[in-house]
Amino acid sequence: MERQSKWPKVFPPLTPEQKWISDDFMKYWHEVLPARYGIVNSFNHGYAVRHAPPGFVRTLEIGCGDGEHLEYETLSDAQRKNYHAIDIRQNMVDALKQRFPDVNAHVSDCQARMPFEDGYFDRVLAIHVLEHLPNLPEAVKELHRLCDKERGVLSVVIPCEGGLAYGMARKISAERIFRKRYKQSYSWFIGREHINVPSEILAEITPYFEVESSSYFPIPAPAIFCNLCIGLTFKPRH
Template sequence: MKAWHEVLPSKYGVVERFNHGYAVWHAPKQFTRTLEIGAGLGEHLEHEQLTPEQRKNYYALELRQNMSAEIARKYPDIQSITGDCQERLDFDDGYFDRILAVHVLEHLPNLPAAIREAYRLCNKQTGVFQIVIPCEGSLAYSVCRKISAQRIFEKRYPGQKYKWFIEREHINLPDEIQAELAPYFEPQQRSFFPLKVPFKFCNLCIGLTLRPRASVG
């Protein structure tokens, strides 16, 4: 996983521009506190345009200690924390104006718990939850994977098949993710990449900006 985070920005920059640009293009006009879940090596921070106050209140949450340590080394002016977004985090209800999940939700074995926690932490009046997810299972995504991630994995680990790895990693499909989000968040904006038409079969990624519902039943 760490190796993929190192390779992706240099080899597949056009995809990365959408992955990380989406949240910047559709950020609220006014916000102070951001939580990024599954922050990787901090790649998203290279795309943000933050004031010193917003950087001081930017929390990068990463499950893997080695990756969290790298974020802290590269970006000492933000808050790098190690933890699990599927568990309760040590913040008050509604603490964040903005929560980001860039290619994270498809990986989570306890997706409902992660979404409930995001809802708890998101400011109910002005907050947004911004996500980017892959069009997993689509024709376009399957073809592109064979010439990108699969090729890199099988070259790096001779004799290993990529199939078992990705089936373990991408366990939530786009429709499943959106169904879990629906009771807690309502869509404010949606973008498809690269073709912009609202169909999964011919696209690679979907970006969503969501508002928390005032209450849940």
């Protein structure tokens, strides 16, 4: 009950300028990250590819952004036809459709019920998404509903938010770029974006999913303070 009481997390509404900056920076950051920080990007997307279940056909990617993950996939015609990518931002979905017109892209909120049958997906991907969700418990329940209980997997990549290494890396990357681009403080933006830390995320996932494998980057040791990202693959509990 104590854990549930903080959900959903509530923040003051954005001003029109802040809303524009938020949408603009998320799109811009998705362009900058692969160009300037390719090694991190390779871990983020490569992890999900390496842990795809054998013979999968149907994929759901939440928080798809501009479709960067699809650059790392090698999909058959059937897998592309059954690839569903969703994002809450229209400008990101529009960018994905331009890059990959042969996959299904929708504006949708993974924290609410989505228009798919129970157990519809063999694979669910959440690459740097769960740390952003103010109603994380509802998102986890929905992903569990949609994941095939017999052979499906949930592949997640999250930042080591709150860790020393991650905080230092952000200072010289995203924060520096944001301040230069918009001439203002980064704190209001990140304070309502990275709102969930790894311990909170795992606490919500584990009642519904069982950890199958994990990988820490860049140091292969299960520690938050010295790493930037964690890849996790889960099997749904019955």
